[in-house]
Amino acid sequence: MSTLDIGGSQLDASWFLLLSAVLFSLGAVGVLVRRNPLVILISIELMLNAANLTLVTFSRQLQNMEGQLFALMSMTVAAAEAVVGLAILVDIFRVRDAEDVDDLSELKG
């Protein structure tokens, strides 16, 4: 496994990937188990950023700038997604007091 040069110190790339995986899992578990819609949105952001970390890591390792560009792209999308998601939430809060996503289950069959 190759090493990356971070501020003069050499660090194995797998640590970055491991951190990314841990962050992603935390985000995924957050989405699954938390019920507050705001927290769920935050968890989604966490997963996106974990993915960004992976992109940047590989970009650095492979000496290819495309990965970093893609990370920037993904941040933009994340920002847009957060806007849309928050807008929907605000709209829902206007109509009702939804502290719990389980209350938003009108699509139940």
Added chain:
Amino acid sequence: MSNAALALLILLFPAGGAVVLAGRGWRLPRIFTVIVGPGVVWLSFIATMALFLGNANGDFTYWTWIKSGSFSVPFGLLIDNLSLFMCFVITGVGGLIVTYSVGYMEHEDGPSYARFFCYMDIFVFSMLLLVLADNLVFLIVGWAMVGLSSYLLIGFWYQRRSAVLAARKAFVMNVIGDVGMILGTFVLFVNVHSVSYSGVFDSLVRLCPANSNCNGDSGWLELAAFLLLVGAIAKSAQLPLHTWLPDAMEGPTPVSALIHAATMVTAGVYLVGRMHLIYDIATYAHAAVAIIGAVTALFAATIAIVQVDIKRVLAYSTMIQIGYMFLAVGIGAYSAGFFHLLSHAFFKALLFLAAGNVIHAMHDEQDMRKYGGLWRDMRLTSITFLVGSLSLVGVIPLVGFFSKEQILGLAFSKPDDAMVQILWLVGAATALITGFYTGRMWWLSFWGKPSPQRPVEHPHAPRLVMMVPVATLAVLAIVGGFIETRALGLGLSAVSDFLGKVVGPPAWEDTGVAVALGLVTMLLGAALFAGAMRIRPWSSYVPWAQTLLERKYYFDDIYAAAFVRPLDWVAGVAFRDVERPVIDAAVVDTGRLTRWTSVEASRNLQTGYFRNYVLVFVVGVVAIGGGLVIMRALS
């Protein structure tokens, strides 16, 4: 106009009339129906007359209906003396009867009125197609279509349960005959590879040159002749497929006159006459025609003695007269059979229409015991009915005498055939019984005191539109016989000369003895007619015989026991034990299964909880990703 176009026009007029009446015609004022309904039949009559005057003859092909390899069915019309003769009967007598219906059906409301004439025109079209077809396939088409129109017209008053049942019975019986016809055509086609008359007959002449005895290898020909005979029997209400005809009297009286007396029921006679080349060779089937005819005549005559419904008496009388026609064509006296067909069309249509006048005046009462004394109120109808009755009995010089005498005389004098002489005896006995039951009918209805149960005290006189056809038929029944007076040796033989070109001249002549016996039979019959005023039928002194006759020899009961009830039973079992528990259950359970899969099972997939969906998504990603990793590791 060319003959081909005229021949087609004969068919197109009634077809067009039916289409117009079925389409928009019934919305138009009633006068439209009155003009179109009978008018198209008369137009056909004019076209027939034009062909007759032009001495038309020929086989006109218009287009090919079916073509498959060497098998081809052209739509063609055969104009020869036989088909023209039949067209005259159908359009002439038919025109009179349809005109009569204008008055008889006057109490129907607008749509029903138009529906009646529409059905009548369909019938006339079908019957004309039947007699004009130049091949067996279109013969069968016409054959089935007259059955259909008969069904429609018997069941015309579809609100009456008995009418619907009678219509269904007639239809089923006729379909038995249709199947016989179709099978007979198959047998012919398999053996001679043609369905056109000319093709079949040409092959017959080749297979069986004149005067050679080819009975040895004509088994298939006998089979075909017998199968066609099944069709003829069913259509002409001969034993043992006769039970539908008396019930068919549920239809309006003009229908009984046109379909169940003058034309459709004589189709069997036409068939045997048209196929006479086959029957001349197929001697067993030919003999069967004569035997069935004679036996039916005697059988129906005995039943007619005890019937009390005036139309039913006439129905049995029709069976008798068609029995005579079968006897005639069965012994090879074809033109005599067709002369009786014509004569029967005159006097039986007359009888039915005159009876229709009575029934109309009596507010649809048909029980003769409730008439009585109609002579005083309905003089003209009584006289015309008497003319028809005497013609039916065969009194000189009415048309019935000449035609019936010719059949019996030719049967008696057929050389070297003892069987035919027995059949003559049966026919002569029937003629005597005919005198009796006809007399009973006339005296009971028109003579004596009015029955206390008579529904109308002073019956109204029939309208002119009804009386004119009746009077015309009465005149025809009086003078019609003089076109064929061979029986009396007067030498006029218009009918047999005309038809001889198609069916061949009679192979033998009446003997003097036969004519003398015919006159004696006629006198005895007339005496019985007169005597019927006083004598009661002998069967009324023998209770079991009376019951036997009133139950019509238990034919209906036997058929009910042999066919109807077993079928009902099978249907009941199928319904109770198959339909309900198996088929219905399967359908219901299929529905239940669909509901379970679509509702109970799948609703749990759709919880509406966001995290469930995400969980499924995550588990899926992990499963696919993990699977890929494991596969990579293993390979």
